[in-house]
Amino acid sequence: MIQIVEISSNAGVVLEPAWLARAEAVHRQLRPQLDGDYPAQMQRVFAAGTQMAVAADGERVLGVTLWRTLLNTASGQVLYVDDLVTDADRRSGGVGRALLSWLEARARQLDCVALTLDSGTQRLRAHAFYFREGMHIASFHFSKRL
Numbered sequence: 001m002i003q004i005v006e007i008s009s010n011a012g013v014v015l016e017p018a019w020l021a022r023a024e025a026v027h028r029q030l031r032p033q034l035d036g037d038y039p040a041q042m043q044r045v046f047a048a049g050t051q052m053a054v055a056a057d058g059e060r061v062l063g064v065t066l067w068r069t070l071l072n073t074a075s076g077q078v079l080y081v082d083d084l085v086t087d088a089d090r091r092s093g094g095v096g097r098a099l100l101s102w103l104e105a106r107a108r109q110l111d112c113v114a115l116t117l118d119s120g121t122q123r124l125r126a127h128a129f130y131f132r133e134g135m136h137i138a139s140f141h142f143s144k145r146l
Contacts, residue, residue: 001057002055002056002057002062002094002095002098003055003056003057004053004054004055004056004098004099004102005019005053005054005056006051006052006053007019007020007023007051007052007053007054008020008042008046008050008051008052009051010049010051012043012046012047012048012049013046014039014042014043014046017039019054019056019061020038020039020042020052021038021039022054022056022059022060022061023052023054023061023064024038025061026054026061026062026063026064026085026086026087027064027083027085029085029087029088030064030083030085031083031085045066049068049069050066050067050068050082051066051067051068052064052065052066052067053065053067053099053102055086055095055098055099055102061087062086062087062090062093062095063084063085063086063087063090063095063096063098063099064083064084064085065081065083065084065085065099065102065103066081066082066083067079067080067081067082067103067106068080068082069110069112075113075114075116076113076114077110077111077112077113078107078112078113078114078115078116079103079106079107079110079112079114079115079116080116080117081103081115081116081117082117084096084099084100084103084117086099091125096129097133100115100133103115115135116138117130117135118141
């Protein structure tokens with residue numbers, strides 16, 4: 001059975017250090033470029049307002065999500081998903097759906113008007129998943145490396 005465990009608080013505090021350690025391997029499947037000192041990097045990310053939750057089965061992390069709320073002039077208050085990754089061995093098993101459902105519920109609790117995320121153009125399987133979950137492409141995200 002999939003359970004969702006909150007790893008950090010909205011105040012940037014790590015609530016579950018053991019789960020944070022377990023999340024690293026799955027998180028690196030999406031973000032291999034993360035610092036070698038994962039806990040320290042994540043603490044900096046949490047201090048900037050991002051929160052983390054994991055999908056778990058027993059003691060095993062099946063998926064990881066990082067998210068935050070944003071208020072902007074284009075959309076209003078939104079829950080923005082920085083990262084959403086399911087362990088490669090557990091894809092298509094309901095883990096991503098469980099995390100996305102949890103994120104949607106959290107967005108509603110926080111009076112957000114939308115749940116948003118960016119997805120790399122090469123991640124076609126992820127795009128198919130997001131479409132199946134009722135998401136749509138609302139805009140293009142442009143970037144210039146500095």
